[in-house]
Amino acid sequence: MIKRRHGNLVLLKEAAPSASLQLERDGYALLRDVLTADGIAALGAEISEVYERSQADRPQDVHGEFRHGMLNRSPLSQKAVASRAILDAIEPLLGEDCHVIANTAWRNVPGHQGGPWHVDAGPHVPRPENVPWPDAIPYPVFAIGAHIFLQDCPLEAGPTAVLPGSHRSGRLPPRDRINDMALTFENKPAVLLPARAGDAILFVSDAWHRGTQAQPDYGRFFLQVHYARRDIAQRIFMTSEINHVTPDAAERATSERERTLIGLHAPFFYDA
Numbered sequence: 242m243i244k245r246r247h248g249n250l251v252l253l254k255e256a257a258p259s260a261s262l263q264l265e266r267d268g269y270a271l272l273r274d275v276l277t278a279d280g281i282a283a284l285g286a287e288i289s290e291v292y293e294r295s296q297a298d299r300p301q302d303v304h305g306e307f308r309h310g311m312l313n314r315s316p317l318s319q320k321a322v323a324s325r326a327i328l329d330a331i332e333p334l335l336g337e338d339c340h341v342i343a344n345t346a347w348r349n350v351p352g353h354q355g356g357p358w359h360v361d362a363g364p365h366v367p368r369p370e371n372v373p374w375p376d377a378i379p380y381p382v383f384a385i386g387a388h389i390f391l392q393d394c395p396l397e398a399g400p401t402a403v404l405p406g407s408h409r410s411g412r413l414p415p416r417d418r419i420n421d422m423a424l425t426f427e428n429k430p431a432v433l434l435p436a437r438a439g440d441a442i443l444f445v446s447d448a449w450h451r452g453t454q455a456q457p458d459y460g461r462f463f464l465q466v467h468y469a470r471r472d473i474a475q476r477i478f479m480t481s482e483i484n485h486v487t488p489d490a491a492e493r494a495t496s497e498r499e500r501t502l503i504g505l506h507a508p509f510f511y512d513a
Contacts, residue, residue: 268408268448368411399455
């Protein structure tokens with residue numbers, strides 16, 4: 242556990258919440274009742290209005306399931322990402338100056354297919370399979386994802402599955418098993434994370450996780466937030482829109498590597 246002091250990171254000596262300890266140990270945690278019933282209704286209505294008055298942000302979103310950059314489009318989303326219940330759990334791992342790097346609303350259609358095993362970013366400390374992480378050193382956490390649920394997400398709705406401890410692996414899920422729900426990590430099976438409206442699930446970005454297949458009459462509706470250490474750049478806007486580069490400097494960058502070198506990156510996972 243860490244905290245920021247005078248611009249640098251030091252070890253946290255105070256006791257940390259149980260959710261922080263579980264995130265550090267297992268790579269995931271569930272927080273109950275992050276939103277009140279009134280808060281769920283108001284946030285759900287405000288996000289639904291964003292869907293109704295806008296088109297999908299990306300052409301490949303054929304079902305119109307996602308809306309990016311929600312803290313800029315919804316005041317209540319901005320309030321929700323500042324939930325003290327969430328911040329109390331993640332700040333001991335990311336520092337008190339951690340920030341939102343991505344913020345996307347999800348409204349998965351009934352019967353959605355879920356997805357393959359993946360990690361959101363990283364692994365941040367990549368290693369070969371035969372090099373285990375030493376237990377005496379807590380695995381560093383650089384980014385944490387959160388799903389704040391706006392409707393119940395029972396098993397029938399295709400909740401997120403996580404492989405406990407996989408965030409410490411230093412590896413990606415094996416490519417030949419990315420669709421295999423029977424995949425294990427160190428002989429531990431996947432944990433499904435159903436949730437009630439108002440709950441939030443948290444998972445370390447390095448953890449092997451996936452959405453699962455929903456039953457025909459069940460979908461998902463939640464606000465996703467990715468938090469990261471201050472050192473990691475925000476990705477709420479793509480670098481073609483928001484950057485530190487003058488037009489003249491951008492024009493001088495004629496190769497892809499020259500563009501990435503000055504901070505003009507192609508969109509990837511967190512990018513809106």
